[in-house]
Every structure is written in C-alpha cells, then in structure tokens.
Amino acid sequence: MEDRTRPLRADAVRNRDRLLAAAEAVMAERGPDVSVADIATRAGVAKGTMFRHFATKEDLVAAIVVKHMIVLADHARRLLDAPDPETALVDFLTFAADQRQQRDLAYLISNGGSTEEATRVRGEAHDAVVALVDRAREHGLIRSDITGTDVFLLACAPVQVAENLPGAPSDLWRRYLAVIIDGLLRADAAPLPVPAPVWR
Known part of the structure; x- marks a missing residue:
C-alpha cells in the first residue's frame, strides 16, 4: 500500500x-x-x-467514495455563498443527481468506504449539505421538518427511482428530482410520519 x-x-x-x-x-x-x-x-x-x-479492493472502493464525496462537499460549500438559498439547494440536488447519473456508483456510495478517511469525508459532505438546508430553512424556504440528513440521503434518489424502469430515457431522473424538490419546498405539507434519522 x-x-x-x-x-x-x-x-x-x-x-x-x-x-x-x-x-x-x-x-x-x-x-x-x-x-x-x-x-x-x-x-x-x-x-x-x-x-x-x-x-485491498475495499481500499480502492473507499478511495472512489472519497473522491466523489469531496466533489459533493466542495460544491455544497460553494453554494453557501449563493444569494438565493432556495436556488442553491435545488442546484445542489441537481448536481448530485447528475453526478450519480453519469456514473453508476450508488452501491459504492452506500456500501463502500469503511476507511477512516472515507468516513471523515462523507461526514464533511453531510455537514456541508446540512449548512445548505439550515440556510434555506432560516429563510422560510423549505418545510420545517426537513433536515440536512434527509436531503443528503435523497441526493441520489431521483436516479435510483428512474433505474427501476428498464429502457427509461436517460433524463427521466429529472422528473423525480422535481417531485422531491416540490416536496421539500411545500411549507404547507402535512407533517412527516416519523422523526428524521440521526446522522452517525
């Protein structure tokens, strides 16, 4: 090594x-x-x-996870300076889903990266997303019961959903991204049925 x-x-x-x-x-x-x-x-x-x-191959997988998490964290941090918190949040979710679409790595992001460095970098990416979400909430732009962890976990969801339809158009994920964004921005929505997960 x-x-x-x-x-x-x-x-x-x-x-x-x-x-x-x-x-x-x-x-x-x-x-x-x-x-x-x-x-x-x-x-x-x-x-x-x-x-x-x-x-080991596990170390290689962890290095891939680290690389992608750094890209996501850096993008989220840059968006903290955007003048419109809502646009920044939408931008991040679009960027994250687009990255996921370009390279089919969901299994790596969810299951790989057990090294100390991968855990640390994943945490940094999570924290950057939390800051984006907190900023949007402070401006009253998203529903109050949504957390940064919710958004972090949803980042790859649009592409994962679209993959359940064989032969789907390559841009179908954008439809489900719009559904997710609409749900995040609906301040009048009914309360979510269970508490938000705790990030570990």
Whole structure:
C-alpha cells in the first residue's frame, strides 16, 4: 500500500488516477464483484502496481467514495455563498443527481468506504449539505421538518427511482428530482410520519 507520509511521484500519481478511473468504469459496467485483475487490466497496469496503491479492493472502493464525496462537499460549500438559498439547494440536488447519473456508483456510495478517511469525508459532505438546508430553512424556504440528513440521503434518489424502469430515457431522473424538490419546498405539507434519522 502507498506511503501517505510522502508525496507520490508523477508516474505514481498517474497510475493511481488510472486505477481509480478504471475501477469506476468496470464496476459501473459489471458491478462490485469484478476482479482486481480486471481493474488492473482496464487501467493498463500490473496487479502489483494496484496493490502498491491499495492494499485491498475495499481500499480502492473507499478511495472512489472519497473522491466523489469531496466533489459533493466542495460544491455544497460553494453554494453557501449563493444569494438565493432556495436556488442553491435545488442546484445542489441537481448536481448530485447528475453526478450519480453519469456514473453508476450508488452501491459504492452506500456500501463502500469503511476507511477512516472515507468516513471523515462523507461526514464533511453531510455537514456541508446540512449548512445548505439550515440556510434555506432560516429563510422560510423549505418545510420545517426537513433536515440536512434527509436531503443528503435523497441526493441520489431521483436516479435510483428512474433505474427501476428498464429502457427509461436517460433524463427521466429529472422528473423525480422535481417531485422531491416540490416536496421539500411545500411549507404547507402535512407533517412527516416519523422523526428524521440521526446522522452517525
């Protein structure tokens, strides 16, 4: 496994990036049970090179989760400076669903990433979304019983719902995103039947 205490050489950085991209592509096509050999072959490197960067396939999955969570967290933080909190929240949900549509990684986001770094970065992404939701609530723009955790968990839902229809148009997720957004913004909606989940 790579030594995180010193910078990687340029060729090592390239190999690591190729492994991450190859793992995403192969797992999106064939699911999480692909072999290490298949990933290395797609990346154009030897299996030994992969194990120098990632001790296990689980570590590789965690690195993919970390990469995507950082993108989501950074986008959410940038939106905190947007003048309109409602538009910012809609922007985030659209961005998150679009990222999910581009790469079929729901199983990674939900099941992968048990490393300390993945847990930390997922928490940072969650906290950034909480800040977006709190800002919208303070302006009276969303229903009062919606939490940041609710929104974080809903981020991939539009695409997951659309995938239940074989042969669905690639943009069908936008329909269900609109349903979710409408539900979030309805201040006059009936109270939700159970309490919001607690983030752990």
